[in-house]
Amino acid sequence: MDNTTSGLGRAWYAVALGDSVGEQPVRVLVLGRPWVVFRMGGRLVAFADQCPHRMAPLSIGTNRGSVLQCRYHGWEFDDGGQCVRIPALGGEATIPPRACLTPAAGVREQYGLVWLAPEDPVCDLPDFHEWDDPTFDTAWNQPRRTTAGAGQLCDNFLDAAHLPTVHIGTFGVEDDAYIPPQEVERDGWVASTTYRVMYKNFDDPLVESGEHPLVQPQDLYKECRPATTAFIRLDFPLTGKRLAILFSCLPETAESTVVFKMMARNDYGGDEARMAESLAFEDRVLDEDLVVLESYARMDLPLDLRFEVHTRVDRLSATYRRILGELIASDPVVSDPVASDPVASDPDTRGVGPWTSASQQRTGGLGPLGHDLIE
Ligand code: FES
Ligand SMILES: [Fe+2]
Numbered sequence: 587m588d589n590t591t592s593g594l595g596r597a598w599y600a601v602a603l604g605d606s607v608g609e610q611p612v613r614v615l616v617l618g619r620p621w622v623v624f625r626m627g628g629r630l631v632a633f634a635d636q637c638p639h640r641m642a643p644l645s646i647g648t649n650r651g652s653v654l655q656c657r658y659h660g661w662e663f664d665d666g667g668q669c670v671r672i673p674a675l676g677g678e679a680t681i682p683p684r685a686c687l688t689p690a691a692g693v694r695e696q697y698g699l700v701w702l703a704p705e706d707p708v709c710d711l712p713d714f715h716e717w718d719d720p721t722f723d724t725a726w727n728q729p730r731r732t733t734a735g736a737g738q739l740c741d742n743f744l745d746a747a748h749l750p751t752v753h754i755g756t757f758g759v760e761d762d763a764y765i766p767p768q769e770v771e772r773d774g775w776v777a778s779t780t781y782r783v784m785y786k787n788f789d790d791p792l793v794e795s796g797e798h799p800l801v802q803p804q805d806l807y808k809e810c811r812p813a814t815t816a817f818i819r820l821d822f823p824l825t826g827k828r829l830a831i832l833f834s835c836l837p838e839t840a841e842s843t844v845v846f847k848m849m850a851r852n853d854y855g856g857d858e859a860r861m862a863e864s865l866a867f868e869d870r871v872l873d874e875d876l877v878v879l880e881s882y883a884r885m886d887l888p889l890d891l892r893f894e895v896h897t898r899v900d901r902l903s904a905t906y907r908r909i910l911g912e913l914i915a916s917d918p919v920v921s922d923p924v925a926s927d928p929v930a931s932d933p934d935t936r937g938v939g940p941w942t943s944a945s946q947q948r949t950g951g952l953g954p955l956g957h958d959l960i961e
Contacts, residue, residue: 587889597709597913599701600699611623616838624649634687696711716850723850727872730845730869733841738887739835740835743816751763768901777810780805787801790824808902810906814836830850834848
């Protein structure tokens with residue numbers, strides 16, 4: 587799979603930090619397709635970034651309070667996406683029902699992020715309850731745009747064996763490459779694993795006084811879910827503290843991915859300077875991963891397990907590949923030979939065009955050209 591593979595639409599994608607989406611429209615790209623997100627009357631809304639009239643991007647339009655106005659000819663749309671005014675036709679015009687926007691199947695704000703599901707998502711977001719727990723400090727790394735593929739990045743986050751090589755400059759322990767056997771659990775679309783590794787715990791204040799060793803055990807819970815979201819919960823048995831990180835990668839286009847990394851931890855007691863240091867550390871960890879991932883000649887993640895060599899240490903990432911393969915194979919549009927045939931989906935023959943979303947295709951799409959002119 588790569589960043590624009592068909593069949594990945596039935597999943598939640600982090601598209602922006604919650605604070606960066608206000609009342610004026612913001613354009614985001616998901617799987618190569620543009621969407622517009624904004625708040626209207628306090629409600630978060632998301633539509634395909636395309637006016638039904640002449641397909642102008644709505645993201646250059648203006649939110650006028652209760653309507654979004656298209657920049658091109660001034661058509662106005664309410665928060666449900668229905669056109670309520672066509673200025674050139676005057677006040678008496680009958681607005682045709684087809685003059686409406688294509689809503690995303692889902693849009694929500696959670697864990698500090700705006701999430702968008704192009705199609706009905708097959709599963710929910712991770713249980714990152716630490717984010718809303720007042721005993722935890724929360725923070726996020728600045729979203730990072732990269733040329734690594736979203737699937738590659740998520741796979742890398744799940745990967746257990748690269749820490750002593752790639753992360754030797756941060757938390758990897760050189761002489762502790764061995765990873766004990768670990769089971770992978772599969773619950774529907776979600777796969778997870780739990781295991782213990784050794785870790786340099788720079789956050790433990792008792793290390794300096796010699797009461798605790800720097801290299802400590804760490805209990806990991808790691809999970810992945812469609813399409814490109816991973817979650818990790820790290821418990822430190824020597825200190826009784828916890829760090830949880832949500833990692834979600836937005837497949838923007840065939841050439842770019844945006845990485846969102848959200849952190850909650852209960853070992854800093856509200857110390858902002860230490861949280862800032864922790865974010866800088868996490869940035870360095872990502873830098874280390876990107877040295878490897880951005881050097882790949884391709885951005886795709888092979889889903890056929892025969893393409894790569896897997897060991898018992900790669901069970902979680904192999905299961906991630908299986909889940910993505912199942913997601914794509916079970917997509918109603920991908921698995922419908924007529925819908926996935928570009929000729930059959932031509933506007934003249936099928937009534938829908940490549941600009942329409944799959945949800946619009948399922949609800950009938952556009953009528954034949956020349957039909958239904960608005961008077
Ligand atoms: S393209 Fe939007 S009003 Fe014409
Ligand atoms: Fe890594």
